[in-house]
Amino acid sequence: MNVEQAAKQLEALGNTTRLQVYRTLVRAGEAGLPVRQIQERLGIPPSTLSHHLQRLLLTGLVTQERQATTLICRASYPAMNGLIGFLVDECCADAGCGTQAENAA
Amino acid sequence: MNVEQAAKQLEALGNTTRLQVYRTLVRAGEAGLPVRQIQERLGIPPSTLSHHLQRLLLTGLVTQERQATTLICRASYPAMNGLIGFLVDECCADAGCGTQAENAA
DNA sequence: GCAGTATTTCTAGGATAATCGAATTAACGC
DNA sequence: GCGTTAATTCGATTATCCTAGAAATACTGC
Secondary structure, eight states: OOHHHHHHHHHHHSSHHHHHHHHHHHHHGGGOEEHHHHHHHHTOOHHHHHHHHHHHHHTTSEEEEEETTEEEEEEOHHHHHHHHHHHHHTSOOSSOSOOOOOOOO | OOHHHHHHHHHHHSSHHHHHHHHHHHHHGGGOEEHHHHHHHHTOOHHHHHHHHHHHHHTTSEEEEEETTEEEEEEOHHHHHHHHHHHHHTSOOSSOSOOOOOOOO
C-alpha cells in the first residue's frame, strides 16, 4: 500500500454519502445488499448512488456480483484491513508509534 | 464520532499531499515539526502547504503551537485513534464484524 | 522602529467532484 | 419479441478543491 493508493481510498470514504453506503454494506455482512436496497435505505436517487458506487468499486473497497437482474454489493474486508493497516503502520495510532518501518520522507 | 465528522477527517487525509504531510508529522513524533521543515522535506510551495495545513487543523487531525517565530505542527494521536476507532467499530474490519453497536441506517 | 525570517491571506486559474433527471442498457419471464 | 424491473450512462449545472505567486501579517532581536 503506497501513499497515493491509500489517499485514493481515504478520499473515496471521505464523503458522507459514500461513507454511509459503505457502512450500510459492512453492516449487511457477507450476504451483501442489492443496489436497490441501498438506494431505498439511504434515500438517494439511483444515478447518484450508481456514481458513488463506481468510485468505491474503483478503489476496491466494494465488490459486486450479479444475481440475475440484481447486483449484489459487498464491502471488501481485505481492502478495509489494508487501509486500516496503512493508517496504523505508516501513520501509527493506538500503539505508542513504535512501528516506523521506512523513513523515506 | 458521527458519520459526517468521520467523512470530513477521511476527506482531509484523502489527498496525497495532505497524507504525506500527516505522515511526516506522525513520524516526527511528540517533538513535532516546524512548517518550514515540512515544506522543505516535501518540496511544496509555502502557500500550498499552509492551505493544506488549515484543512488538517480544521478537522483536528493536526495541532499547532507557536514557538517564537516558528509554528510547531504535531499530529493529533487522539484524533487519529478516534477515526480508526470509527472505521473499526462502525465499519468493522480486523475482527469478524461482531461489533455492530447501533443500527440506525 | 527596522530588518529579517516565518507563515498566512489574497487572488485567480484550471481541474475535479456532486447532484440528479432523462435516456439507455442488462437480464429475466412469458 | 415484449413488458418489466434493475442499474448504468449521458448530459448539464453547480459547487468545491488544488495550486501557487504576490502581498500582507506575526514575531523577534537589535
